[in-house]
Every structure is written in C-alpha cells, then in structure tokens.
Amino acid sequence: MKVLVTGGAGYIGSIVTEHLLNNGYDVTVFDNLERGHREALDPRATFIEGDLRHANVVHEAMARVKPDAVMHFAAYALVGESMQHPERYFENNLGGGMNLAAAMIRVGVPKLVFSSTCATYGTPSRVPIDEDMPQKPDNAYGESKLCFEKVMTWYAQRYGIRNVFLRYFNAAGATDRLGEDHEPETHLIPNVLRAALGRNPAVRIFGTDYPTPDGTCIRDYVHIEDLAAAHLLALHENIDGPYNLGYGTGASVRQVIESARRITGSEIPCEDAPRREGDPPALVAAGEKALKVLGWKPQFTELDAIIESAWRWIRQYPEGYRTSV
Numbered sequence: 001m002k003v004l005v006t007g008g009a010g011y012i013g014s015i016v017t018e019h020l021l022n023n024g025y026d027v028t029v030f031d032n033l034e035r036g037h038r039e040a041l042d043p044r045a046t047f048i049e050g051d052l053r054h055a056n057v058v059h060e061a062m063a064r065v066k067p068d069a070v071m072h073f074a075a076y077a078l079v080g081e082s083m084q085h086p087e088r089y090f091e092n093n094l095g096g097g098m099n100l101a102a103a104m105i106r107v108g109v110p111k112l113v114f115s116s117t118c119a120t121y122g123t124p125s126r127v128p129i130d131e132d133m134p135q136k137p138d139n140a141y142g143e144s145k146l147c148f149e150k151v152m153t154w155y156a157q158r159y160g161i162r163n164v165f166l167r168y169f170n171a172a173g174a175t176d177r178l179g180e181d182h183e184p185e186t187h188l189i190p191n192v193l194r195a196a197l198g199r200n201p202a203v204r205i206f207g208t209d210y211p212t213p214d215g216t217c218i219r220d221y222v223h224i225e226d227l228a229a230a231h232l233l234a235l236h237e238n239i240d241g242p243y244n245l246g247y248g249t250g251a252s253v254r255q256v257i258e259s260a261r262r263i264t265g266s267e268i269p270c271e272d273a274p275r276r277e278g279d280p281p282a283l284v285a286a287g288e289k290a291l292k293v294l295g296w297k298p299q300f301t302e303l304d305a306i307i308e309s310a311w312r313w314i315r316q317y318p319e320g321y322r323t324s325v
C-alpha cells in the first residue's frame with residue numbers, strides 16, 4: 001500500500017513514517033522543511049520537497065505517487081503564534097489543505113488520515129471530551145484544523161473520500177531516533193527537560209489560577225508511539241470519522257514538572273507566569289471510541305514513561321537534530 005505523508009519531516013509525521021516503513025508500507029514524504037528537519041527524514045522513504053501552498057506542486061506530487069491514502073500532518077501548530085498571525089494558519093493549514101484535497105480528487109485518492117486536534121473543541125463544557133461534543137475553538141490554530149475537517153466532510157459526500165480525523169490530545173515522548181525539536185520550543189515537556197539540562201534557566205508556568213486542583217492547566221499527554229500505532233489502524237478501509245486520541249487521564253503542568261524531577265533527578269527551577277492566550281483549563285479525552293472502533297491499544301499510558309522517553313532523546317540530542325552524534 002502506497003501512502004503519501006505530508007509533513008513527514010516533522011515531529012509526529014516523521015514518527016508515523018517510521019512506523020509505516022517498519023510495517024512494510026511504501027511511503028513518500030512531502031514536506032517543505034520549513035519547520036521539519038532533513039535529519040528526521042527516513043532514508044527508506046521517497047522524499048519530495050514541496051509546499052502545500054503551491055497547488056501545481058501538490059498536484060504533480062499526487063499524480064506522480066498515485067497513493068492509496070494520504071496522511072496529512074503538514075501544518076503550523078502553535079496556539080500562541082496562531083493568535084498573533086491567524087492569516088498564517090488559514091493560508092497554510094486550510095489553504096494548503098484544500099490544495100491537497102483538490103489533488104486527491106483529481107488523482108482519485110480514496111482515503112485521508114488527517115492530523116486533527118483537541119483544540120477544535122475549545123473550552124469544553126465538561127471533561128472528558130467525546131467526539132460528539134460541540135467544536136468551538138478558542139484559537140485560530142484549532143479553527144484552521146476544524147475548517148479543514150468541515151471541508152473534507154463535504155468532499156467526502158460528493159467525492160466519496162473516506163476521511164479519518166484523528167483529534168490528538170497532547171503528543172509527547174520520543175522513539176530511539178526521533179523526537180521533538182522546535183525552535184523556538186513552546187511545548188511544556190521539552191521545555192521542562194531543557195530546564196533539567198540547564199539549557200533553559202527555568203520553566204515558566206503559564207497560569208496558576210485556573211479552576212483545577214493545583215491551579216495549573218491539565219492536559220492528556222499521549223506517547224507518540226501510541227499515536228503512530230493509531231494511524232496504521234486508521235488506514236483500514238472500513239474506518240472513517242473522528243477519533244479522539246488521548247488516554248482519558250490528565251496531568252497538570254505542576255504534575256508534569258514533578259514527574260520530570262523524579263526522572264531526571266534535577267531540581268528544575270520554575271517561575272509563575274501569566275496565563276497564555278487561548279489556553280483552555282483542562283483537555284482530557286474520552287477515548288472509548290478509539291479503543292472500541294479503531295481497536296487502539298495504547299502501551300505507554302504512564303506519564304513517567306512518556307517523559308522518560310523524551311528525556312532519553314533529549315540527552316542524546318541536547319541541541320535537537322543539530323547535535324552531531
């Protein structure tokens with residue numbers, strides 16, 4: 001089976017690519033390397049360097065590969081940036097996505113697995129969040145992902161594309177070779193581990209007055225290997241629709257820091273900071289649908305296991321992919 005992976009040089013896309021290749025799929029990666037890393041490309045995959053915002057380039061790639069399915073990861077994914085520059089998010093995540101969809105229709109690709117997000121729910125009326133709850137994003141990032149889900153739902157009706165929308169909660173952790181490396185880094189776990197390494201002076205805790213037990217935000221951190229496994233299940237021809245990918249357990253910012261202190265043995269200095277714009281207080285998945293319908297069997301549901309894998313990776317690559325090993 002041939003799979004075209006957009007964003008296969010990025011954090012989640014590279015790790016799913018590795019899983020696909022380990023399981024015998026024929027993979028072509030399409031990536032502009034703007035935020036991804038050449039070092040994260042798997043040498044077993046064919047690589048096409050291109051940008052989704054260029055419709056003709058996307059169409060040429062699609063026509064050349066004629067994949068059985070597209071997995072679409074390429075996107076901007078920073079909540080804060082999306083509030084400062086919403087146009088970037090709509091141009092790339094929605095506009096680029098629509099070019100991809102148009103190419104799929106022209107070439108007749110029957111299946112899409114889309115990297116969506118719990119940010120499409122906004123601040124939920126209750127947690128855990130199930131797939132039928134209203135989608136009202138709090139930030140432009142979530143809105144851009146939701147818009148693309150909606151476009152693809154209409155295209156599915158007209159053109160018969162089978163869409164799987166994988167709404168990730170907080171992807172975290174690493175494999176032996178691949179991990180999280182953004183510059184600037186905005187995500188909690190890599191920032192906590194950079195502080196443990198002494199690369200950052202202190203962790204800034206964004207908001208300590210949320211309506212949660214310790215006042216800091218709660219997220220459902222999911223190991224990247226479990227996320228990758230869900231993508232392979234999503235390729236099954238009978239699977240479509242939205243799936244929340246989370247464990248149904250939340251950890252607060254302070255709990256993440258405590259876990260990292262245990263694992264790294266480092267003090268990890270912290271300082272309280274104001275809330276970050278667009279952050280809902282708690283996002284935790286009701287993950288039953290993924291377990292029952294997708295047949296997902298998560299393996300790394302302990303926060304310590306996630307942080308341990310991220311810690312192993314960052315010690316091996318203290319400067320990210322620029323580190324020569």
Ligand code: UDP
Nearest residue numbers: 079186187188191204205206217253276279
């Ligand atoms: N966070 C924080 N300090 C940081 C980075 C993140 O306190 O240096 C908080 C952030 O406000 C959110 C949680 O940690 O409540 C998870 O943020 P992250 O950026 O990792 O993921 P998001 O939930 O935004 O996708």
